Amino acid sequence: MAVWRVTIKGKLFGQNIQNVLHFKEKTPGAKTMLQFANDLAGSWLGQIKFLCRVAMVWNEISIIDIEQPDQKFLVFPTNIAGFIGGENDVAPFLTLVFKIKTATGGKRGRGRFHVSGAECAGLTQGVWGTNFMINFNSVCNSIKGNYTGANPGVGFNLGIMPRTNNPADFKPATDLVPRNYPGTQRRRNFFYGK
16 A cells, blocks of 8 residues: 655745645545645645634645655645634744654654644633634544545545654554644755755
């Protein structure tokens, strides 16, 4: 079964934002990369956008097969903006944090991804307020139903891929949990770190 590296790219106030995620096919050959990119645009970004201001715009989903990176890849343009109106209440460095849990214990069995563009009005004394957390949990549960468990809704499991890039080392997510306080988006300069 193929393991695909998915990079979701966007812009917030002119700054490039990207997340790198890994997914494994549940049923080999069930979907093409194009079909999966459409699923991600609809059931992944289509959910996350409800937590973000319109200033956050996702503009590309790229997919690479880890086993055949030079032969199997797709670049899928999108234009999906956050749903919440207005741009005045966004701190470009604050993020929503989704924690990825697997059946493997310790730091090698967990991961996270950050989503930029959250409204600051959702914060109360440094944590996300009750109403915001209700929405955050709802979005998280929807994504969890589509991309985790024994029968993921879209046919692909979200998971953790060690740096070995060996598909046999892929660890499927067992849970996706929203963190109740914001993260900070780290900027990485070109040619610094990997």
